[in-house]
Amino acid sequence: MTPGVAEPGIVPAGDPGPAEVTADRGRHADLVRFLGRRVGIGAILVVGTTLVAFLLTQLVPGDPAAANLGQRAISDPAAVQAFRQQNGLDKPLPVQYAIYLGHLLRGNLGTSQQSHRPVSTDLSEYVPATVELALFAIVISLLLGVVFGVLAAVTRDRWPDQVLRVVSLAGVSMPTFWIALVAFYVVFFKLGWVPGGGRLEPGQAPPGHITGLYTVDAALHGQWDLLGSVLQHLVLPGLVLAVYTIGMLLRFTRASVLEVLGNDYVRAARAKGLPEWLVIRRHVLRPALVGIITVAGVAFGSLLSGTVLVENIYSWPGIGQYAFRSATNLDLPAIMGVSLVVAIVYIALNIAVDVLYGVIDPRIRLS
Amino acid sequence: MTAVLADRAARRAERSAARSPWRQPLAVIGLAVVLAWLVVAIFAPLLAPQDPIAQQNPLFVHPGAQHWFGTDELGRDVLSRVLYGARISMPLAALLVTASMIIGGVLGGIAGLLGGKVDAIVMRLADLVFAFPGIILAMAVTAALGPQLRNAVIAVVVVSWPAYARLVRGLVLSARTSHYVLSSRLLGASSLRTLFVDIRPNVAGPVLVMAALDMGNAILLLSGLSFLGLGAQPPTAEWGAMVAAGAVNFDKWWISLFPGLAILTVVLAFNFVGDTLRDALDPRTARAIRT
Numbered sequence: 001m002t003p004g005v006a007e008p009g010i011v012p013a014g015d016p017g018p019a020e021v022t023a024d025r026g027r028h029a030d031l032v033r034f035l036g037r038r039v040g041i042g043a044i045l046v047v048g049t050t051l052v053a054f055l056l057t058q059l060v061p062g063d064p065a066a067a068n069l070g071q072r073a074i075s076d077p078a079a080v081q082a083f084r085q086q087n088g089l090d091k092p093l094p095v096q097y098a099i100y101l102g103h104l105l106r107g108n109l110g111t112s113q114q115s116h117r118p119v120s121t122d123l124s125e126y127v128p129a130t131v132e133l134a135l136f137a138i139v140i141s142l143l144l145g146v147v148f149g150v151l152a153a154v155t156r157d158r159w160p161d162q163v164l165r166v167v168s169l170a171g172v173s174m175p176t177f178w179i180a181l182v183a184f185y186v187v188f189f190k191l192g193w194v195p196g197g198g199r200l201e202p203g204q205a206p207p208g209h210i211t212g213l214y215t216v217d218a219a220l221h222g223q224w225d226l227l228g229s230v231l232q233h234l235v236l237p238g239l240v241l242a243v244y245t246i247g248m249l250l251r252f253t254r255a256s257v258l259e260v261l262g263n264d265y266v267r268a269a270r271a272k273g274l275p276e277w278l279v280i281r282r283h284v285l286r287p288a289l290v291g292i293i294t295v296a297g298v299a300f301g302s303l304l305s306g307t308v309l310v311e312n313i314y315s316w317p318g319i320g321q322y323a324f325r326s327a328t329n330l331d332l333p334a335i336m337g338v339s340l341v342v343a344i345v346y347i348a349l350n351i352a353v354d355v356l357y358g359v360i361d362p363r364i365r366l367s
Numbered sequence: 368m369t370a371v372l373a374d375r376a377a378r379r380a381e382r383s384a385a386r387s388p389w390r391q392p393l394a395v396i397g398l399a400v401v402l403a404w405l406v407v408a409i410f411a412p413l414l415a416p417q418d419p420i421a422q423q424n425p426l427f428v429h430p431g432a433q434h435w436f437g438t439d440e441l442g443r444d445v446l447s448r449v450l451y452g453a454r455i456s457m458p459l460a461a462l463l464v465t466a467s468m469i470i471g472g473v474l475g476g477i478a479g480l481l482g483g484k485v486d487a488i489v490m491r492l493a494d495l496v497f498a499f500p501g502i503i504l505a506m507a508v509t510a511a512l513g514p515q516l517r518n519a520v521i522a523v524v525v526v527s528w529p530a531y532a533r534l535v536r537g538l539v540l541s542a543r544t545s546h547y548v549l550s551s552r553l554l555g556a557s558s559l560r561t562l563f564v565d566i567r568p569n570v571a572g573p574v575l576v577m578a579a580l581d582m583g584n585a586i587l588l589l590s591g592l593s594f595l596g597l598g599a600q601p602p603t604a605e606w607g608a609m610v611a612a613g614a615v616n617f618d619k620w621w622i623s624l625f626p627g628l629a630i631l632t633v634v635l636a637f638n639f640v641g642d643t644l645r646d647a648l649d650p651r652t653a654r655a656i657r658t
Contacts, residue, residue, distance in 0.1 A: 048495040052504075059511040165393070169642060173635035175587055177594045178610050178627030185620055251642075305502040309591055313614065323503060327510040328596055339507050343498045 031358065038354050042347045049343040050104060053336040054097050109340070110333030114325060119337035122322060127341065128212025129199060130311070130318030134303045135213075136238035141245035141303075142296060148246075149253020149292075150280060156258060164250060171247020177309040180240045184313055187236055194236045197315035201229060237314040241306050245299040252295045256288040290361045297353035301346050397639025404633050408453035415447035419604040430621050437621040439612060441602075445621060448604040449629050455605045456633065459520055460585040464578050466524045467585075471531025472574060476562050478532065479539030490536065493529035501526045502591055509597040516605070519598035523588050527581065534577055538570045576648055580641030583634035590630050606630050 084090045091099070103110070109119035152164040188196050199214055200206060207217035207226055215234065218227040260266065261284060269279045307320035315321075319338050326334035407414060417423070422441045430437040436445035478489040496504065508522035539562070542548055551565045590607030592598040594614075599605030606626040613623020 044491075045494060045498050048491070049498055052495060052499075053507075056507050056511045059508075165642075169393075169638050170631075170635060173583055173587075173631055173638050175590055175594075175607070175610070175627055175630045175634075177591060177607070177614075178623065178630065181610065181614055181617060181623050182627070185617055189618065301500045305500040308502055308506065309594065312595075323506060324595055327506045328514070330510055332511070335507050335510055339499060339503055342500055342503050346500060347498050 034358065035351075035355065038351045042351050045347050046344055049340060049347075050101060051097070053339055054100050057332050057336060058093070104340075109337040112326070112334040112337075113331040114329050114334070119333050122334065123319065123337055123341055126317060126319045126322045129316060130304070130307050130320060132213040132215060133234065133237055133241060133307060133311070133316060133318060134300065136215075136234055137241040137245065137303050137306075138296065138300050140238060140242045141249050141299060144242075145246045145249025146253050146285075146292060149250045150257055150285065152250065152254040153257035153261065154276075154280070161254075164254075168247040168250040168254075171243050171250070173247075174243055176240070176244060176306045177313065179243055180237070180310050180313040183236060183240050195229075195233050197233075197313075199230065199233050199317065200226075204229060237310050237316055240314075241303055241310050244306060245303055248299050248302070249292065249295060253288065253292055256291040257284055260284045260288050286360070290357055293353055293356050293360065297349050300349055304342055304345070391643045393639040394643035397636040397643070400632055400636035401640065404453050404457060404636070407450055408457045411450045411454050415444075415450045417444040417447040419443065419448045419451040420602040427616070427619050436625045437619075439609075439622045440616055440619075443602075445609075445625055448609060449606070449625050451604040452606040452609065452626060452629060453633075455516075455599065455603065456586050456590065456630070459516070459589060460582050463520050463523050463527065463589070464581050464585050467527035467581070468531050468574060468578050470524065471528035471533075472535045472570075474528070475532035475535030476539050476566070476570070479536040480543060480558055480562050480566070486536070489532060493532050496526060496529045499526070501588060505588060505592060506595065506597060509592060514597040514600070516593070516599045516603070519589060519592040522592065523585060526588075527585065530581070531574065531577065534574060535570055538573060539566055542566045542569055572648060576641060576644045579637060579644055583637040583641070586630060586634050586637070 311320035428438040505522040512518035593607030609626035
């Protein structure tokens, strides 16, 4: 008997037996321990990323005083000395790192050299735009990737599979920046089907701030016209961004579904006369989902990379564009801020994926 | 019974012949395209109608008989630039995949073989790099080192080696307890000798498949950095940088269309080859195909 599952007839409903309570408690403790371990490793990784970010700033050949103070102040030795002292630049590296960490803990990511605002203010403005774009793309990718991946596996080696194989490989081989340009040229410039870029029409006021995601905020405020406009702006960059991840998820779904299809229990389900779609949904897709979710986590990461390229072309005011502007202007506090935020999102995502595993596959939960 | 077995054996032989990677149409097409681009890269000066950086034509000429791929914003022949672009992307991609493979392979191999603290340090380092999405870390590294092609290559190596380290470490860990490695250790072989003489041949297959698959990614990442202006600098004829030039004049579609197609065909070709190889070697997919 599986631990925690009451055998009908022995234990009356609503009155868990002692065995079940112990098993439940044990499982709960396991889950907490598992979660704690994962979060602990995640926290260590976050500290590690701050070290990488700090060391990268040290690699820069330029003098931070020169970059921050401007031409006039740099010729004044007293100003330079004051700046160095204020920022702890006259102290040894480990001390500088400790100062940097102290600032980080207080939410101080430094001041952007291009916007002259705190990096954290900049980020809080740009992050929701990117999150909205990436979420839209990952939902589209999961839907299309899983549906077509199952189709490819079911029609293995026949023409739909062959066509989908080429399509998915083309998807992962397409330079994102290029397909973004081609789509922009064809869909906006030639056909005029979608607006030219940005999150809204010029002059259009954004919905009242609740989540920062314009689609959600517009819906919550009941501004349906605005929601339509937001979606129109979202659809092209979102689809372009999804091209790579659709290909990736399609290939992977096909492989994991094929692996599951070979199992005896699938044959048994078919033999007892279940309709094929039910066999796929209930007996094939669920075990295959464990792997698909991992890849979806990786895919989300590659989406965040893709946003750098896509946001630039579609003037999407997100962290991708911000990262790009910072990198080309050598605005190090900004680019380190972006790297940190993205790394933390990435690490959190990996933990979420691990936890989801446990929800989908009880065997993993305990080990 | 024997008839059944014989029948099975015959079918298996037939299937393995059909599954040989080099008989798959996709792999053959991929290999042909890769070879074609290699020929282009080697003989670019002979094949290209003009000097790729000579500004000797009218600006923005449409593709036609005179200039098959048109001319760009400085009056350079786009066809010549695309052909010369192969001389940058192909060797650099090979170089950085080889470098990542060697660095990641050696570190992963040592980590797997020695275990303990060394293993922990190397793998945590790999985890750290994995914690950043590729292009963001690559951008940060290139920005810190200064935007030029050489630094872009270094940045791509920095973000690519951990994948090899993980793969090799896993393979070494499973090989470490095998009888042939134990016998070699008992005969007094040193750790390094065991690693390079006994374990390396058994690790090489999967690593090479990964490298084949990685070639495409390397070209994408490198051209992406150049597109952002962090890699190749003007007037170098690099595909990503050329697409970027077209992005400024996006109504002149030919300037970015052709270099983009060049990237697509090379990457797709490498992926065709890599994907077929993986199917042929990966026991999980192979098992799925058999059932």
